[in-house]
Amino acid sequence: MFPVMLDLENRRCLVVGGGGVALRKVQGLLEEGALVTLVAPEAVGPLAALAAAGRIGWERRAYQAGEAGGFWLVVAATDDRAVNAQVFRDADDAGIWANVADDPELCSFHLPARIRRGELQLAIGSAGEAPFAARRLRGLLEQRLGPEWGEWLAAAARFRDQVRRLGLTAPEQESRFDRFFEATVDGENLTARVPTRAEQQQWLAAGPDERRVEPAATTPAPGPGPTAAAGLVSLVGAGPGCPGLLTVRGRRRLAEADAVVYDRLAAGTLPCDLPAAVELHAVGKAAGSQPVPQEEITALLVLLARAGKRVVRLKGGDPYVFGRGGEEAEALAAEGIPFEVVPGVTSGVAALAWAGIPATHRGEAVRLSLVTAHDAAQGEESLVRWDLLAGDEHATLVGYMGVAALPEVVARLLDAGMDPATPAAVIEQGTTSAQRRVVATLAELPAASARAGLQPPALLVIGPTVGHADRLDWFGRLPLAGQRLLIAAADDGLAFHLEDAGAEVVSVPLPLTPAARVVMAARPLTGCLVRRPDEVDGLDDERCSPGWGAEVVAWCVGEATASRARDCGWQRIEVLEEALDPAGLVARIAAGPRAASG
Ligand code: SAH
Numbered sequence: 001m002f003p004v005m006l007d008l009e010n011r012r013c014l015v016v017g018g019g020g021v022a023l024r025k026v027q028g029l030l031e032e033g034a035l036v037t038l039v040a041p042e043a044v045g046p047l048a049a050l051a052a053a054g055r056i057g058w059e060r061r062a063y064q065a066g067e068a069g070g071f072w073l074v075v076a077a078t079d080d081r082a083v084n085a086q087v088f089r090d091a092d093d094a095g096i097w098a099n100v101a102d103d104p105e106l107c108s109f110h111l112p113a114r115i116r117r118g119e120l121q122l123a124i125g126s127a128g129e130a131p132f133a134a135r136r137l138r139g140l141l142e143q144r145l146g147p148e149w150g151e152w153l154a155a156a157a158r159f160r161d162q163v164r165r166l167g168l169t170a171p172e173q174e175s176r177f178d179r180f181f182e183a184t185v186d187g188e189n190l191t192a193r194v195p196t197r198a199e200q201q202q203w204l205a206a207g208p209d210e211r212r213v214e215p216a217a218t219t220p221a222p223g224p225g226p227t228a229a230a231g232l233v234s235l236v237g238a239g240p241g242c243p244g245l246l247t248v249r250g251r252r253r254l255a256e257a258d259a260v261v262y263d264r265l266a267a268g269t270l271p272c273d274l275p276a277a278v279e280l281h282a283v284g285k286a287a288g289s290q291p292v293p294q295e296e297i298t299a300l301l302v303l304l305a306r307a308g309k310r311v312v313r314l315k316g317g318d319p320y321v322f323g324r325g326g327e328e329a330e331a332l333a334a335e336g337i338p339f340e341v342v343p344g345v346t347s348g349v350a351a352l353a354w355a356g357i358p359a360t361h362r363g364e365a366v367r368l369s370l371v372t373a374h375d376a377a378q379g380e381e382s383l384v385r386w387d388l389l390a391g392d393e394h395a396t397l398v399g400y401m402g403v404a405a406l407p408e409v410v411a412r413l414l415d416a417g418m419d420p421a422t423p424a425a426v427i428e429q430g431t432t433s434a435q436r437r438v439v440a441t442l443a444e445l446p447a448a449s450a451r452a453g454l455q456p457p458a459l460l461v462i463g464p465t466v467g468h469a470d471r472l473d474w475f476g477r478l479p480l481a482g483q484r485l486l487i488a489a490a491d492d493g494l495a496f497h498l499e500d501a502g503a504e505v506v507s508v509p510l511p512l513t514p515a516a517r518v519v520m521a522a523r524p525l526t527g528c529l530v531r532r533p534d535e536v537d538g539l540d541d542e543r544c545s546p547g548w549g550a551e552v553v554a555w556c557v558g559e560a561t562a563s564r565a566r567d568c569g570w571q572r573i574e575v576l577e578e579a580l581d582p583a584g585l586v587a588r589i590a591a592g593p594r595a596a597s598g
């Protein structure tokens with residue numbers, strides 16, 4: 001068997017058969033950009049849906065002798081061996097590659113089990129003899145190879161480009177590649193890391209007899225793209241708190257970062273798999289400690305960037321919406337540091353969605369105003385025209401930083417003639433497991449909010465669309481809303497099941513990374529789901545995290561896991577049946593602990 005990797009982009013591929021096996025083959029081909037034609041009289045729902053969406057062409061009929069010849073690659077997966085054999089013969093006669101699922105004799109190629117991390121692919125073949133063995137081996141390697149390998153390969157590709165541009169001899173190139181590999185790959189543990197810019201510059205520069213990379217002589221112009229002299233500062237919006245609301249671009253910048261400077265509001269959105277080598281700097285205001293002054297934050301960003309690092313400045317919501325991102329960008333521009341802004345989902349929009357409040361609504365609210373409510377406490381100095389806002393009935397008014405100033409805001413609006421019966425709400429820690437919502441009339445809101453003891457961060461929302469809050473409370477109705485569950489990361493989709501049921505999931509690699517510890521501590525956990533005794537061992541030391549309070553329920557799958565947790569002195573242990581499927585698991589956790597706590 002001679003292994004190859006085919007480029008299927010825009011190649012015409014034929015799949016014969018409409019069952020589950022055909023579906024998997026079609027999905028695999030589509031992922032690689034193939035143009036797929038399906039020939040089958042009947043097809044399972046997902047295949048029919050792909051055809052209806054125009055993603056594949058579906059010839060709704062039996063296979064006709066000879067037609068395989070018009071394609072580039074052919075796969076047959078019908079349950080009729082005669083048909084499969086015909087397809088194979090037609091393809092083979094036409095010199096086209098053909099594969100019949102689970103029938104090695106009718107194959108001119110086999111599909112290996114594969115592991116994918118970004119552009120990195122490992123293929124495991126058994127010449128069609130024992131696909132089950134290849135699949136199990138794949139499962140084993142899936143666990144051993146972390147997600148960082150994809151980022152690592154991307155970094156290696158960038159490094160190769162840089163090396164090539166130096167115009168070195170082949171041995172000089174190879175010595176640089178060796179350095180990259182030796183410094184970034186831990187062969188014992190099969191882990192890899194993305195090197196820092198500074199490291200790469202050093203490897204590129206190399207020996208005394210070799211040409212050096214000269215640092216840029218002039219001050220780099222502000223704008224994206226790291227240069228030899230200064231790194232890049234990305235002002236990244238982390239979104240409102242729910243980790244899934246970080247943008248794809250923001251996630252990529254974090255994966256590429258050498259250093260992350262994060263605010264408290266953003267701590268819970270750090271990717272738990274950030275390699276330990278990434279510097280983490282907390283600068284936000286935390287309970288009981290002074291915030292780092294703005295000038296110090298800016299100075300830190302400049303320092304890191306001047307050292308050639310890729311820096312992510314991670315800020316809650318959107319960096320430019322009441323986030324002082326403008327001030328940081330101005331300071332970076334003044335210092336000549338290249339920077340970019342990756343917008344985030346601002347809390348003033350996202351928390352409304354999670355609280356059942358449309359930001360605008362036809363015929364009800366035709367304007368959305370985002371204001372700083374803090375400003376209302378500034379007496380006559382206030383820059384917000386509360387008087388004008390009070391007169392705008394068909395609008396949604398969203399006030400940031402509004403908890404302390406709530407009574408002043410309401411007083412100003414009422415003074416200016418706003419209807420005291422206007423629907424209004426306060427949303428605390430919107431989109432997170434700690435979200436709480438108080439809905440009242442404008443006049444009653446300060447008292448209602450005080451009774452509930454709402455604390456920052458919270459938003460005020462005033463306007464007619466707050467009237468939808470109960471009907472549209474999709475989040476509050478999810479079975480696991482309010483749960484913050486710690487699990488050991490695995491590729492089995494369980495985290496998604498729990499998230500879909502409303503839980504905030506902290507999925508941590510074992511052993512834990514520093515970033516995972518920051519995320520754990522960002523908000524109280526409500527539970528920890530452990531599936532095997534070794535997960536108990538891996539998490540045992542983490543029970544001292546500020547996020548792990550006495551209320552954490554230890555959901556243990558199987559008696560062996562529970563017994564290990566008991567031996568380690570864990571509290572509030574709940575034993576889950578090993579046979580539970582994800583839906584059963586969700587229902588069990590939603591029902592709450594059964595055992596007497598303690
Ligand atoms: N740049 C951020 C806002 C920073 S100002 C953004 O775009 O969202 C800080 C204020 O934002 C807090 O006082 C609070 O009013 C609001 N805020 C941020 N996150 C919030 C959340 N998850 N729920 C409710 N309010 C939030």
